[in-house]
Amino acid sequence: MTGAATFPHEGHVPVLRLGGVLLVTLQGDLYDSTAEQLQQDIGATVADSAINGVVIDLSGVEVVDSFMGRVLSDVAAMTRLLAAQTVVAGMRPAVAITLVELGLTLPGLRTALNTEEALRLLGAEVSALPRAGRAHRESP
Amino acid sequence: MTHSTGSVSACLPIHSDLDLVRVRQHVRQMTAQLGFRLVEQTKLVTAASELARNALIHGGGGQMECTPVSSSGGVQGLRLVFSDQGPGIADLDQALSDGYTSGEGLGMGLGGARRLVHEFSIDSRRGVGTTVTVTSWTSRPPRPREAP
Ligand SMILES: Nc1ncnc2c1ncn2[C@@H]1O[C@H](COP(=O)(O)OP(=O)(O)O)[C@@H](O)[C@H]1O
Ligand SMILES: [Mg+2]
Numbered sequence: 001m002t003g004a005a006t007f008p009h010e011g012h013v014p015v016l017r018l019g020g021v022l023l024v025t026l027q028g029d030l031y032d033s034t035a036e037q038l039q040q041d042i043g044a045t046v047a048d049s050a051i052n053g054v055v056i057d058l059s060g061v062e063v064v065d066s067f068m069g070r071v072l073s074d075v076a077a078m079t080r081l082l083a084a085q086t087v088v089a090g091m092r093p094a095v096a097i098t099l100v101e102l103g104l105t106l107p108g109l110r111t112a113l114n115t116e117e118a119l120r121l122l123g124a125e126v127s128a129l130p131r132a133g134r135a136h137r138e139s140p
Numbered sequence: 141m142t143h144s145t146g147s148v149s150a151c152l153p154i155h156s157d158l159d160l161v162r163v164r165q166h167v168r169q170m171t172a173q174l175g176f177r178l179v180e181q182t183k184l185v186t187a188a189s190e191l192a193r194n195a196l197i198h199g200g201g202g203q204m205e206c207t208p209v210s211s212s213g214g215v216q217g218l219r220l221v222f223s224d225q226g227p228g229i230a231d232l233d234q235a236l237s238d239g240y241t242s243g244e245g246l247g248m249g250l251g252g253a254r255r256l257v258h259e260f261s262i263d264s265r266r267g268v269g270t271t272v273t274v275t276s277w278t279s280r281p282p283r284p285r286e287a288p
Pocket of ligand 1: 194199226243244245247
């Protein structure tokens with residue numbers, strides 16, 4: 001896409017900025033420290049710039065354990081406090097089945113079947129509402 | 141009921157973040173080789189990740205032994221033994237209950253790992269350490285036959 005800029009991320013987590021949306025692509029097996037670093041970086045980026053949505057693409061992730069699950073819900077909670085929405089996209093069926101059996105249903109985490117749908121979800125909402133009104137948009 | 145097909149196939153150290161990655165990759169590779177289906181692979185890898193992290197975080201480091209096993213009925217399985225020489229667990233019921241953590245975790249690892257595997261046992265002694273043994277099979281272990 002034109003106008004999109006990639007910047008390298010420690011631990012090889014590609015982060016792409018598409019207008020007001022941060023697209024984070026998780027791939028393979030992450031170190032705990034990389035996941036924690038990513039959480040901090042997303043927080044800093046969302047706080048510093050006009051980011052109103054974060055999409056975390058999990059389609060390349062084969063395992064989500066309770067540590068990674070906590071990172072994902074912490075990112076969602078943190079971005080919410082910073083007036084942005086997080087959507088987790090593309091979770092593999094085997095990962096979803098395992099998470100439920102593990103006991104992690106990750107309430108509060110918005111999901112989409114793929115990145116395109118997540119972007120549409122955010123794009124639609126973001127353009128439908130003025131920025132000042134977004135803080136009151138939590139309840140469905 | 142369970143017969144080990146041989147000696148321990150691998151013994152991996154658990155002393156760092158990187159070791160957790162190695163544990164997950166090793167268990168993934170072994171389950172794939174043994175013919176576990178994808179969901180069952182994912183469950184055992186996830187359980188291994190939880191137990192290895194517990195050995196690292198709560199047990200101060202330890203190791204995982206990984207052994208292919210086969211049942212008397214010829215079903216293939218994988219047994220993982222996580223051990224550490226940490227402080228041990230004072231109250232096992234409490235540690236296994238969902239949401240209990242003595243640290244900063246979600247408290248879902250131990251109970252969750254138990255749900256994700258076919259067989260689970262834990263041996264922990266205060267001041268001596270903790271050993272958690274889990275086994276899963278490529279297909280569910282046969283249930284005792286019901287009377288016709
Ligand atoms: N190997 C271990 N050594 C000592 N304590 C442990 C060990 N594994 C688990 N525990 C105890 O059991 C609790 C629950 O473990 P777990 O369900 O994995 O949750 P978490 O790791 O998120 O705290 C831990 O907080 C810890 O107190
Ligand atoms: Mg744990």
